Amino acid sequence: MFTFEGANDEKRSVISIIRESLAGTDRDLTTGSIGAALIVLAIPMILEMSMEALFAVVDTFFVAKLGAAAVAVVGLTESIVALIYAVGIGLSIGATATVSRRCGEKDLDGAARAATHAVYLGLAVSAALGVAGIALAPQIYGILGAEAEVVAIGLPFMRIMLGANAVIVFLFLLNGIFRGAGDAAIALRVLIVANGSNIILDPLLIFGVWIFPELGVTGAAVATVIGRGIGVAYAAWALFGRSGGRLVVKREHWRFEPDLLLSLARISATAVLQLLVTTATWSVLVAIIAVFGSVAIAGYQIGLRIFIFLLLPVVGIANAAATLVGQNLGAGKPDRAERSVWIAGASAAGILGSLGLVFVMFSRPIVGIFTADEAIAGYAADCLRIVGYGYAFYGLAIVTESAFNGAGDTWTPTWINLVVLWMFEIPLAYALARYFGHGPHGVFWSISIAFTIWTIVAVLLFRRGKWKLKSV
Template structure:
């Protein structure tokens, strides 16, 4: 088996983040996984830093402010569902066209997915701008929480076009194998968010203290600047996908193909994220302290889940490009290798969480009840981390092949038919409280991984046409 010295690893790392053009359909699979995974992992880490930074500063405001973020994020995940569904289609189709050496086709797909994203974002913005209080009320927020936090919901949903385009354009870059560009976009966005968060939350000079609303303002500005950077690269930069103003034309056949592929992706994430909304609704029954602990724990978890997501995105790109190049065996081998690396990483992280959960949660708050519930959540969910690591790669491999239908029915069975009933019965009816919800989350993710592995081995994904 090929091995690398520390010097060679460092050299490959520099190549991976530099954005130099690579061919991922030939040569060492291990090297291809490394070259794609590194910028994608860094990109996902940058995305999760958004969550960590917001919680760190907002936890200094109030418990209600933290709970507001939790309720709003559970609704924003519905935006993520559409964005991720469309982005899966973009990655699959762009990767397939690149593998076929059809860059014109890849560019056409890129333009159509941007048009679709803007259209969806406008609709969501209208709802967020006019009904933020009603949204928090439906999620179970108490009156004082709504009064303090509705501005956060209004700004974040109203400016959701920045979320949508950041996801979609980065998906285009990933599909083309330009993962480093997506990484730099997130670095820019996060740097601005870290600088602007305390300014808008606590005030500085002529800028008033907006409280929790300030976190949404800072995040939206940071993401907006990153989107401008992405568009500049697409039109004037060094990506494999190059656009001109002449390309800004609607191609109905390409758009319909994108919609067809994305429907499965949107469906699977709507199933997953809507179940998350219902879980948050169950959690709200136990008060703001429990809800705040749960929110902090999930944000901390996202920080370490994102590297696994990065590796799973690398697997999706490798599957798409290698299927386009008529190399299905290489596509499959890429998935097994990436899954192994992801499981090893997640297993290592789980040990840290199992031992140090109270200390980690206490970095964000000193409220004893919040720390206790947050630590409990972190420990129980971390117990399934090895399964998460492998499962993410397997599920995203289906998506990279354009087979977004298989993960949809897997999510439906595991989330709606298993996780939600189990969480409600154990937490409410059997009176286990938050513990029931935490166990339901972990068991559902283990179930997804097992079913995904069985179905992946059948190999039907190799024959999907996009």
């Protein structure tokens, strides 16, 4: 049986650590076994990421029964909602960095003030996005080239999703506060509550079951908003309405402090830009592949969805590393913060390296689960196999970039993304695909090569250690 040795030489099994992670813990993340601290944070964060991915899967499953136009509505709207996700995740990065730093300093009043001001920032941003989304929904569909039937049934769906974007933003934001405080189990419970509500409400509101109205595709939007809203309400109660949590927010913590709000805005805005750069890169790569036909696009999308879905465990590990970095920097333990990142990075590289090997060896059987079309399966299998060569490197890159974010140094990974993705990967993909005649395979190779370059640059900058000096 594997064991971890804590600060008081108390040996504990992996199973007991996992139980602690799911039940919730008051563990001090700045002392004791780094491996145990990583497990306590990472397990619920990995499950949390899986819960977040489940929203779109559930909506698509039920909406698919309404026909192609309804599926197109969900797909087109999700491409815009992805921008809301970027905003929500960016705000959560700022909240996690600030709250974790204050918790590491044992300044729980400061952590509570950071939490309230993150809420102020989230309210302002989501209100602006909501007004713009409701007003511009028809123009957005026009830009996306939607057919008239899709626009007719899709406008209410998009207006509801964008108008009520606050439930998306705050689900990310409040969970980012919990992660910063080291309370990852609560963040997981919030997503379980939100997803459970969505799964129950989706068929009721889409098909008009029992006393509920039959709203069609609009019902999926209403169910998602209500489900996420219930999750946000639970998160708000857990953060602001109870007295026994790791972070206790009192009335005096709501006193407005412009400097604190500005600090959060600076960190979060750069984090949002960082995520938008990555999101835009995937869109550009699709555009490069598009000239080679719908079969190539379909194959690429299947391959992309598989390897992005399998990133979720590593994203959970990276989020755990960010919390450990923030809290240990706050505690004046930069060396422990760095060791946490190397341990997390090795774990992430090992997981994705193993998956990459599976992709290389068994790509064709894997994609066969998702499509019976031989032409599409050929592109999808090649995408998985080629990307698999660089998958291990990507695991380390994700963790090191998350470590920068946890330290509040959101500019460094933003510059890394701009340089590696826009100045290297996109030009390389275009050149290999168009000028050197490799077609879609040129794009696949550019992704794998970029993973490697991305990791080298991120690790070199991380080893310089300037992130240890970042004040938050």
